[in-house]
Amino acid sequence: MNSIRIQTHDFNLAEEYQLLRELSPAVGAVVTFTGLVRDFELDSSIDSLTLQHYPGMTEKLLQEIVDQANQRWDLIAITLIHRVGELLPRDQIVFVGVASQHRVAAFEAAQFLMDYLKTKATFWKQVSQDGKQHWVESKDSDSTAAARWNTRGD
Amino acid sequence: MANRVVGYQRTTALIKLLFFGRLGDFAKQVPATIQASTPAEIRERLNADYPDLVKELCQPQVLVSVNQMIVSWEQPLAAGSEVAFLPPVTGG
Known part of the structure; x- marks a missing residue:
């Protein structure tokens, strides 16, 4: 019941939610997260954002992350969408949707999926600011967020 | 040099x-293929012609994969x- 997609085109939150909602009458909770392109990076505005990834490996890593979430929580379905290519401020970048019987599993799994995706999946952001391109640096706060899932005893 | 070639x-x-x-920015002139027996040897062999790239490759946060698996x-x-x-x- 899991769907992993890497795509250049946009996604529709309502459609993705509906797909998860209609999967099974056992679905009692759907948690969704959508990541957007901010209009600033390092305190200055950006013109655009380009997302590069490692085709083949990214899909494999996302599948591993989804498998881990399914092992940790009792879930009915996961949808994971990540866009690549050139995006503009306010564009949607990433979608995580989790359907489960109960809300705690869906909330926690959605957060886990995002934390792991941000620190393990092979995507790289390049921003364009005033006509100049530079690669975005990884953030320690993202590593810290992912690391807390290692200390929960499972 | 002759010994190295035989090796x-x-x-x-x-x-x-x-x-x-960002590694791609340093590697624009690097050939698509190379002869080497380990990733570490690739780094060594690139050092003569691409020292700026190799400096980046030596950063501890840089990972290496072989056939899409992270390896040593x-x-x-x-x-x-x-x-x-x-x-x-x-x-x-």
């Missing part, structure tokens, strides 16, 4: 190279392997 013929294989993120820098390479150099990821 390469005995122990090395043709490897496909990929550089992602000493992983033995088979002919036709795809070796990718991965700076810290920034997706999401």
